[in-house]
Amino acid sequence: MTGQTHSPIIEVAGRGLAPIIQLIGIYVFFHGHYGPGGGFQGGVLLAAGVLLLRMTVGAENSQAHVAAKRTLTNCAIGAVIFVGTGIVAILGGGYFLDYAHLPVQWLEPAYMRYYGILFVELGITLGVMTGLITIYDDILEVDYA
Amino acid sequence: MLELIEGHYAYFFLMLLFMIGIYAMMMKRNLMKKIMGMSMIQSATIMVWIVSAYKDGGTIPVMDPNISLDNPDLYLNPLPHTLMLTAIVVAVVTLGVSFALAVSVYRNYNTLDENELLDRTKEQ
């Protein structure tokens, strides 16, 4: 299962579709404030693009795209971004994850909440994307060399 | 009676889906089919919450400048949507972990059938 596919049609289609899926994922993540979308959906779409490449061009060839040994680290980084936003809010004088007390002076509290939500969703996107890729790699025994 | 069916048909069908899932988890011998039953139960639960958020004549919970925010009847209830958004991701992760456990069982005992698995664990 981890090898390259034998059909050239599937390989070319996968190579062409994966960047488009990931572009839509980034759009859904950044459009989450104004329409249906957000961190979870964008992260799942980004992971879907990576997994399509893993299935079509083979796990060894797609390591240059997203390396299997770095995904678990990136998942931890996503969780740390989320919790770090909350701790910065504590240092600014508010409660845990209370974005109105982030140490940014020139913004109103309502717009600080806007950017706090954006940071938190960045952490969610990174964590969900790399977490799903990690589970796939573990099940299919992609090498951790 | 007709009004009862008209208002509750979604709940009846989702109850049926839930029962099918429980049947698959309890009666089937294959571990993969048990995992499929678990996934069906999760889907049914998620959809019950989504149905409960619906209002007649409401729009999606994204603010429209032409629609007043003061009357909550014009927007759907955002709370069940949010809760189920997290529940979907947790469902995917539990599915992944259960697949990992099934793969591990198959590597060690070369079977996914429950009775054979019991026999082979007793042999050792």
Next chain:
Amino acid sequence: MYTVADLPARGDLNAPAQQITNAAGTPVAGAYYIQNAYKDAKTPNMVCVVLADYRSTDTMGELIVVFAGAIGCFFVLRRKRS
């Protein structure tokens, strides 16, 4: 089936979960979020605000669940390198 038949019908505007205040006189969560989400965070998408602001601790626990699942798969299926 009896339990399901007692639930409020689909789309019912008079269901208890869709009211502004409940029987005890305190505000109900759904209507409160609809009325105050844009005022508090200037973000039009209410689901996003509830997810990342009002109930952010819930979302943090959920992200930790994803991380724990990834680590669990890693340790269950990892083999020694040949």
